[in-house]
Amino acid sequence: MLLPFLLRGCTAKHYVQQALSSTRLCVNxxxxxxxxxxxxxLFLRRTPQRFLNQSRGAKxxxxxxxxxxxxxxxxxxxxxxxxxAAGVGMIGLSYAAVPLYRLYCQASGLGGTAVAGHNxxxxxxxxxxxxxxxxxxxxADTHASMxxxxxxxxxxxxxxxxxxxxxxxxxxxxxxxPVIGIxxxxxxxxEAGQYFNxxxxxxxxxxxxxxxxxxxxxxFFYIDPEFDDDPRMARVDTITxxxxxxxxKEGQRLPVPGxx
Amino acid sequence: xxxxxxxxxKSFRPRPPDKGAFPLDxxxxxxxxxxxxxxxxxESHFDNSRCREESKxxxxxxxxxxxxxxEPFEKLGFKDLMEKPAEENKAE
Numbered sequence: 174m175l176l177p178f179l180l181r182g183c184t185a186k187h188y189v190q191q192a193l194s195s196t197r198l199c200v201n202x203x204x205x206x207x208x209x210x211x212x213x214x215l216f217l218r219r220t221p222q223r224f225l226n227q228s229r230g231a232k233x234x235x236x237x238x239x240x241x242x243x244x245x246x247x248x249x250x251x252x253x254x255x256x257x258a259a260g261v262g263m264i265g266l267s268y269a270a271v272p273l274y275r276l277y278c279q280a281s282g283l284g285g286t287a288v289a290g291h292n293x294x295x296x297x298x299x300x301x302x303x304x305x306x307x308x309x310x311x312x313a314d315t316h317a318s319m320x321x322x323x324x325x326x327x328x329x330x331x332x333x334x335x336x337x338x339x340x341x342x343x344x345x346x347x348x349x350x351p352v353i354g355i356x357x358x359x360x361x362x363x364e365a366g367q368y369f370n371x372x373x374x375x376x377x378x379x380x381x382x383x384x385x386x387x388x389x390x391x392x393f394f395y396i397d398p399e400f401d402d403d404p405r406m407a408r409v410d411t412i413t414x415x416x417x418x419x420x421x422k423e424g425q426r427l428p429v430p431g432x433x
Numbered sequence: 434x435x436x437x438x439x440x441x442x443k444s445f446r447p448r449p450p451d452k453g454a455f456p457l458d459x460x461x462x463x464x465x466x467x468x469x470x471x472x473x474x475x476e477s478h479f480d481n482s483r484c485r486e487e488s489k490x491x492x493x494x495x496x497x498x499x500x501x502x503x504e505p506f507e508k509l510g511f512k513d514l515m516e517k518p519a520e521e522n523k524a525e
Contacts, residue, residue, distance in 0.1 A: 296451075296510045301482075327474055332481035337510035339488040341467060363445045371450040372509065373501070378454040388457050389467050393492070395510060 295397075296372065301335035302401045309396075312415035313342055319420045320348050321382065326389070335398040337372065342390040342416060346382035353381045355421040361413045364405055368397040369412065379421050456500050463494040489514055 309332060311325035326341040346352050356376045360366035375390040382388065392414070400406050458464070470487040477483040489511050495501035506515055 294508075297508050297512065299510070326471060327479060330474070330479050330481050336481060336485075337488075338481045339470065339491060341471065357447055359445055359447070361445075366445045371448070373452045373455050374450045375455050375457070376447075377449055380454075380457055382457075383459075386459065388459060389461075389464065390457070391455055391467075391491070393455075393509070 296337065296395065299335045299395075299398050301333050302398055303333055305333055305401050306331055307333065307396060307400075307409075308411045309338070309340075310411060310413045311340060311342070312413055314415065314417040316417065316419045319352075319354060319418055321346055321352065321354060321418055323416075323418050332396070334368070334396040334400045337393065337395040340392045340394070340414075342375075342392070343387065344380075344382060344390055344418070345387040346384060349384045351381055351383050353379050353421040353423075354418045355379050356416050356418045359415045359417070361415070362409060364403075365400070365409055365412050368400040368403070368406070369414070370395055370397055376416065452502065452504075455495070458495075458500055462498045463491060463500065466491040466494045485511065485514060 308329050310329045311327060313323045313325050315321055315323050322343075322345040324343055326343050330338055330340060332338045344354070355378065358371075358374070358376050360369045372393045372395065374392040374394070380390075394414075396412070466487070470484060470491050473484040473487045474480075489506060492501060492506075492509065496503045506512075
């Protein structure tokens, strides 16, 4: 059923041409007869010229049509080339964005990344800033399943930026089995964390405590003198250092920052 | 680390210590130095600048007993303490 319909569709243009030419003939006939109806004139005016001239000058019209088609084809090709180039450029940009963004973050210090060029030699040359006293409070935590008694030995220390300080934590293993712990730390406020430099501490390495053993754990640190220059730190007077101990299972490798 | 909902604000990134970790003092060899330091801190109302000599002594104890890598004290920020005995020696 559909096939003849389709075939008819294919030849629709031919039929339309035929219909138009027959209508034109009819109109001409009416005009000859002197009838010149308004509808006929309307028809002549409104029908596109190319349909009426179909039979006349078909070859020149075809060439013009061909040129137009060629132009369109060329324009389409250039547009497509531009779009393809833009697409490839976008993909390349998304790959390049990863190292570029990392560089930008390091330079601007966004996202809490460690500012590149943390100078370990500055400990020798830094000058303490005497008029800016900062209170450092200490906090100790253990993971819920960690049975050590872990606490700081001083609640706070008053120091100035550029001065090295020593603080102690105490840990005790009340169980009958040796327990290996590993710790991490946190500094609040977060932005002050980039100025908090630890020279030596007990974090990120496995510490083993024998049954019923108690040890002192020191933290040797200082606050970068540039802390005083940062306008965002102008109102910060208290920094809290918080350590948390977790139990390290045998053979379990924990991801530690910065260590290979 | 940071809490979950802070998308734009900075988060804290822990950094490893500059000189690594202190080995544990299992035998309490430097406990007396630590007690002196803590006493000093308590007496001076936890003012760090007044107890720097004691902290230097504690670190010295650690270095002597192989519980800390030996380093000149200038590199640990005790330059002002090292200069004072030199001046005293010169004065004598």
